[in-house]
Amino acid sequence: MAISNSSAYYAVESTQSDDMGMKSYLFEKQNKKTRTCKWKLMLAVIVLFCLFLAVLIIIFIGLPLVVKYSICVQEKIVFTHAGLPNEPEYFTEYYFPAFRNLYVPVADLGGTTKHVLGVWHILPVEMAKIALNDTSFDYGKALADKKYDVIMYFHGTGESRADSTRKYQLLSYYFHIIAFDYRSYADSSKGTLTESKVVNDCKQLYFWIRDRTVANIYVWGQSLGSSIAANTVLKLENENIHPKGLILESAFTSFEEELYIFAWLPWFYITVVKPLHDNGFVFDTASYLKNINCSVMILHAEDDSIVPYRFGQELYKIASHRTGTTALSVYHEFNGSLGYNHYYIYQDPFLKYYIMCCCIFLVSSKYIVGVISQKNYSDIEKFDIKGVRNFYINVPRENDISDNITLGLWQILPQEFLGDFIANDEYNYEGALSDNNYKVLLYLHGNGQDRARYADSSKAELTETAIVEDIVYVYKWLKNQTNSKIYVWGHSLGTGVATHLISNLKAENISSNGLILEAPFTSLYNIAVNNRNDTYQGNVTYHLFEPHGYMHIEFLEDCDRFDKKIK
Structure with a gap:
């Protein structure tokens, strides 16, 4: 059947009209969704802002006020x-x-x-x-x-x-x-x-x-x-x-x-x-x-x-x-x-x-017999140290005006003996010193600290030779009191006295068991190693301690490795 031109025109026009209507509908729907999303976004921003503001109010106003007025919160x-x-x-x-x-x-x-x-x-x-x-x-x-x-x-x-x-x-x-x-x-x-x-x-x-x-x-x-x-x-x-x-x-x-x-x-x-x-x-x-x-x-x-x-x-x-x-x-x-x-x-x-x-605790495994000075050291109580005997040794000296020199010393007990000492008002220090189960440490201090011929030791000539002769006498006195090993510890100037002491003892064929030199004047380690050729001579050890702020006179606080070595 034949279709007229007029009918075809209306059919095309109707189709185009439907397409435009659909596009308009879709566009309107999209705009509605966009407007809805914008509102939701704005609402979310408002909510977040309110939450943020609430947090600020809680932190900067609420918490300080709670802390200020609540003793319970302060306590916690x-x-x-x-x-x-x-x-x-x-x-x-x-x-x-x-x-x-x-x-x-x-x-x-x-x-x-x-x-x-x-x-x-x-x-x-x-x-x-x-x-x-x-x-x-x-x-x-x-x-x-x-x-x-x-x-x-x-x-x-x-x-x-x-x-x-x-x-x-x-x-x-x-x-x-x-x-x-x-x-x-x-x-x-x-x-x-x-x-x-x-x-x-x-x-x-x-x-x-x-x-x-x-x-x-x-x-x-x-x-x-x-x-x-x-x-x-x-x-x-x-x-x-x-x-x-x-x-x-x-x-x-x-x-x-x-x-x-x-x-x-x-x-x-x-x-x-x-x-x-x-x-x-x-x-x-x-x-x-x-x-x-x-x-x-x-x-x-x-x-x-x-x-x-x-x-x-x-x-x-x-x-x-x-x-x-x-x-x-x-x-x-x-x-x-x-x-x-x-x-x-x-x-x-x-x-x-x-x-x-x-806490003024004593060295726990050794006796210490130290030559003392400065002031009067006979009143042990004022130093608040337990288990200490103050005593004096008369040292005969041919070249001094006086008949002899008096040296002031302390004998400090090992910590293990303190219980017996406290329980006994008349403790036998001489008997304790003769106990061979404990070593003896003869301590020679540095200049300006405790030294023979200072303070309550006799006043006399202060020369290295004279001081060393005094200490040699003390060492021999110790040898007569005990069969224990005797170690010599010198600090600073005392290291010079200690080495001189050992040298003099060697000249008299008197052996010592060990020498500890704390903060000596010169680099003695290389000298000691390079000049010890005899096979019977003992070992030489050197300990350099990391910086802990010990300065010159606080080495004893860092003596853990020494303690292990001397044992």
């Missing part, structure tokens, strides 16, 4: 103790040798409320060996024994007394350790936590220790515990009760200074620092230290990421410039490359020597 900021074990069985059955778990009652300020503090009493190593094989071992009697002094250990925040067992292992070589938990920590009683109340608890625990021993008590604090320890010592000294020494490990100058990492918060002082101070969270270690009279040792690591080591330096400046006391102030800073950070200073191999030196 300072005394972090959530998640610590609190079951008595945990502390009673803890895997650690030779300790007992105790609960010591203390009264709150005002005496209205009673609390108990969870306490560990850890035995010294020598006593621990006995206790491990004796189920009836009397810990109370052991604590009363004056042979070992006591450390009262204050842990840091967020810890319990069970978190420093590796440190206790080191300290137990020399001390009884009393480690405890503050109120509300671990298995101690719950109570309000303020600095004054915690310090009051600590004072009572100190009294509890004092009632059970007459040995010296040292106070050791770590981090926040160092400030509590310093405040406790200050409060005790104000009551005329004097701990033997204070050790501050990783300590801060004040809690305000420590909190300055948050100083970017607006109104920081008004909303954080002042409310903490007003509510009894002060912890002004620097202020306490200014008024403490006992000896102080400060330990800090350069890489401490929690308490910057500059705080330790500042505390040492304060301790070393205290007025009204001649007590010792010592600072040990540990190189950042060692990786001790905030908690691991106890890993340092020389820490035990720092403890020995600061």
Whole structure:
């Protein structure tokens, strides 16, 4: 059938009209989706902005206000103790040798409320060996024994007394350790936590220790515990009760200074620092230290990421410039490359020597017979050293105007003998010196320190020849007192006297067992090696110590390798 031109035209026009309608519909639909997406995007931006604004309000307004007005929040900021074990069985059955778990009652300020503090009493190593094989071992009697002094250990925040067992292992070589938990920590009683109340608890625990021993008590604090320890010592000294020494490990100058990492918060002082101070969270270690009279040792690591080591330096400046006391102030800073950070200073191999030196501990395996000087050394008590005999030797001298020269000496017992010494008012030092189980160390000090013909030694000609003749006489006197090996240790100028002494002894066919030269004048190692041709001559060893700040007269603190060699 034939189709007219008119019909074809209308068919084409209808098709084109339908296509345009479809495109218009699709375009309108796309625009609607776009408008919807834009609205959603704008809504999302608004929501995110509101959330961001809310976060800013919470951080910069809400949190400061909460800290300012909530004592509970302040308490949790300072005394972090959530998640610590609190079951008595945990502390009673803890895997650690030779300790007992105790609960010591203390009264709150005002005496209205009673609390108990969870306490560990850890035995010294020598006593621990006995206790491990004796189920009836009397810990109370052991604590009363004056042979070992006591450390009262204050842990840091967020810890319990069970978190420093590796440190206790080191300290137990020399001390009884009393480690405890503050109120509300671990298995101690719950109570309000303020600095004054915690310090009051600590004072009572100190009294509890004092009632059970007459040995010296040292106070050791770590981090926040160092400030509590310093405040406790200050409060005790104000009551005329004097701990033997204070050790501050990783300590801060004040809690305000420590909190300055948050100083970017607006109104920081008004909303954080002042409310903490007003509510009894002060912890002004620097202020306490200014008024403490006992000896102080400060330990800090350069890489401490929690308490910057500059705080330790500042505390040492304060301790070393205290007025009204001649007590010792010592600072040990540990190189950042060692990786001790905030908690691991106890890993340092020389820490035990720092403890020995600061706490006036004696060399544990040898006798020391040293020629002394300066002032009057006959009053041993004022030096606060145990097991020391002051005596004098008359040295005949043909060329001096007087008939003889009197030399002042000290004999210091090995640490193992101190228990017998303390229990015996008339200790037999001569008999102890004749004991062949212990070596003898004859110490010759440097210039300006302790030397024959100084102070309470006789005044006479000061020449090298005369001094060496005196020391030769002392050496021969020692040989007549004991069959033990005798080692000669010289420091600085004393190294010249020591080598001259050995040379004179050799000329008389008197042999010595060893010579130690500390900080000598010249490079003696190569000379000693190159000139020792006889096969019967002993070995020569040289130890150069890495920079630890020991300067010229503190080498003994770094004598771990020497100790191994001489044994």
